[in-house]
Amino acid sequence: MIADEQEMAAMMAAAQKGDAGMYRALLAEVQLWLERYYRKRVAPAQLDDLVQEVMMAVHHKRATWDPTRAFYPWLAAIARYRWVDHLRKVYRSAEDELGDHDAPEDSKEEAVMARMSLERLFVHLPEKQSEVIELVKIEGLSIAEASEKTGQSESLVKVNIHRGLKKLSALVEKAE
Amino acid sequence: MNRVPNSLIDTLASELEPVQPIRLWHGMALVALSAVATVILVELLDGLWHGIVQGRASGIFFIANGMFAVVGAAAALAVVRMASPSVGNRQDGARWSAGMLALLPISAGLMLGVGGLYSAISSDIYGLDCFLAGTGFGLVTPAALVLWLRRGAPVSLSAAGTLTGLAAGAIGSFAYGLACPIDTIEHLAIWHTAPVALLAVVGRYAVPPLVRW
Known part of the structure; x- marks a missing residue:
């Protein structure tokens, strides 16, 4: 289960202050969230690269998250931006078919996530x-x-x- | 699912340093400073119009320049907010204020008609100077806004560019408007509003390559 908004915001606030342990935990959650977020809209063979790219963007742009605002909409905006960029650049090879990853969402914030999908x-x-x-x-x-x-x-x-x-x-x- | 190598997380965590989170008021302070710098530049190069404080300015002078100031502030605020991306961010305030500014040329057009507008444009010997000055003084603000956006993570680049240009033109026209004693609606609606439209279009195309990340 992926951490909720409050936990993510707390971890990110700690990471902005330089807490490496919290940051590690945050990145692990971000990675899981991104994999779920992209799974139906990115070819499996390209998923890792895109997730990695977004995690690096999160790292380099971590100061742009305003602690007074929600964390997930910030992450989703970066994820969407990188995804559109990815669509511009990448052509998937024909053999990499998308799998059916319609696992049920287990987050309590499913409705919020759906709005940002x-x-x-x-x-x-x-x-x-x-x-x-x-x-x-x-x-x-x-x-x-x-x-x-x-x-x-x-x-x-x-x-x-x-x-x-x-x-x-x-x-x-x-x-x- | 855990396909991203954990070494990436380790690397990023090992590189972690404290950062100062982006703050809205820092960006607005930067914009305010650039606006003040623009007005000072106008005073140094052209001299502000003393008729404003001597009660010689018309009502439309205050209305038009007030509109430029409001549009400039609304567009600049929207740009500053765009440095911190978020799904759900909207720039409706800036768009509505730009619509409000369009009332100036629309009103002039309705009052004068096509022939009257043409005559106003061709007979205004100071018009082109005002247009060039408003545009030139409008170049201080985008420097500050582009710096701010480069520090941030804008994800709506075309909108950021257009709004940067809108803020630039409006603040430039506002600042130069404080030096211009011609306070007729046709002069303000044409020559002082044109820099806003021009810089919005220029910003739409010039800013995105500068702030792409």
Whole structure:
């Protein structure tokens, strides 16, 4: 079970003061949280790299968490930002299929987490954009394959990916 | 699931040093200082208009410059907040205040009509100077805001850029407005508002590469 908001905020506040033990505990929780957060929206083969990247971002930007504000929305904003960046850069290899990781959420703050989920970003996209982003950027299909599967022309697939990613990056903090 | 090597956690924990958490008021103090510096620069280079304290300024002078000050403060506050990211952050205040500022050119347009606006633009011999001065004095604030954003972790880069430009233009126009004795609605609505629109567009494209992380 992942620590709740209050525990995470307390650990982060201690980490900002230089408490390495608390920081170690915090990072372990952050790692678990990120793995859960990304599991349906990142190919398994790329999950480790992305989680690692976000943990380093958390480390370098730890001063940007304001102790008077909640911890998880801060972490989720960084996680979303890095994820959109990741979608821009990475094409998944075709053999890495997403597994079904629909394990039940065990956190007490499930409702709060749901508001910050990656799904919340996708619901703001037109279906044509979310569909091709999912197929090409997450499932690793080529533009031609995505075009065939969706019935969109190849140039439309490219345009929809471009527009969709642009929209996603504008929604990082807004969509909840 | 525990796939990230624990060595990463060990490394990061071993590098841990105390940090001073980012504080909203630090950012606002930085913006306030840059705004004061801008006004001082205006006084040194152009001299503030003494008519303001002698009761010679019109009502629209105070309304327009008050609007610039409010838009500048609202946009700067939004930018300062964006350095500390959070799902749920919104910049509605800055957007509404920018909408409020649009009332100036809209009012001028309704009062003068297209022909009147054209005539006001072409006959105002000081207009271009005011536009250039407002834009130039507007460059102090973005320096402070970009520094602040680079220290932070902005995740909405386009919005951060636009709002930085909006704050820059509004504070620049406000500061230069204290030196400009032309207090007609057409002059203020055109030549003092244009730097705000211009710098917002410039900020949208120029700031994101500077603050990307």
